[in-house]
Amino acid sequence: MIRNLGVLVGCLPIAIYKVDEVFGPRKYWFILVARSFLGSTALYLNLMAYRFLPLAVASIIMSSVPSLVMIAARIYLKEPCGFIPSLAVMITVAGVLLSIRLPELLNEGGGAVTNPNYFVGLGCAFGCVIILSITIVSLRKMRDVHFSVVLVYFGVIGAIENGSLVYLLAEYSLPECGWDATLMMMVGVLGFFGHCFLVMAIQVEEAGIVSVMKSSTDIIISLILQIIFFDLSPDIYNLGGAALVVFSVSMIGFRKWLQNLPKDSSWKKNLKYFLL
Secondary structure (H helix, E strand, O other): OHHHHHHHHHHHHHHHHHOOOOOOOHHHHHHHHHHHHHHHHHHHHHHHHHHHOOHHHHHHHHOOHHHHHHHHHHHHHOOOOOHHHHHHHHHHHHHHHHHOOHHHHOOOOOHHHHOHHHHHHHHHHHHHHHHHHHHHHHHHHOOOOOHHHHHHHHHHHHHHHHHHHHHHHOOOOOOOOHHHHHHHHHHHHHHHHHHHHHHHHHHHOOHHHHHHHHHHHHHHHHHHHHHHHHOOOOOHHHHHHHHHHHHHHHHHHHHHHHHOOOOOOHHHHHOHHHHO
């Protein structure tokens, strides 16, 4: 809820100053409301996934978003999806299955099987991936709507939704010390900047490419932060899954770079099969 309020407080003045219609074009009202509700739900599931799963595992599962985004963008937005992106999808899925310790899950004696919170975390993570893919494609669909309008809807609807969840499922209490209040304010401020940059990126670039860059960055940063702040060293499953996912998203990023080269580029001629 704090994150939604931070986005709302930051974007409302921008929308009032930059846009004539703060509520956006009438033809996008339904998409704006639906996207905001789904985005807030995805944010809640994302936080629950990080609560019940190790940081690296949750981040690697979240990194499978580009695969679903590319499929959805191909179907609904008619964005190109060739052989290399399809191959990257399969590699990403393999990386996710490895990162969640599938071999141990299939073994009745695996430690993860006896921990119900692990399965709750997996359910939240995969639910977040599906919903987040839908929201990214919908953002691309609304690329002619100012980013501040999109985020005003997200802030209002998200605050209402998450406030209701807090009222129904948890007890709300004010922070007991200044450090907790500072961290909550940082969540709001960083959430504001993060959402602004993400929406603007999706509006000017293909949805699949943006999700690829976001996912690859998430994996690297999450592995580092897990070691620094939680003193949790990634195991062989985490490292293997991360390597596969980073490799797949690197393929897509490299392909995008080739596509943007001039037609007479030697790189483009020598690696033409990479553009399939």
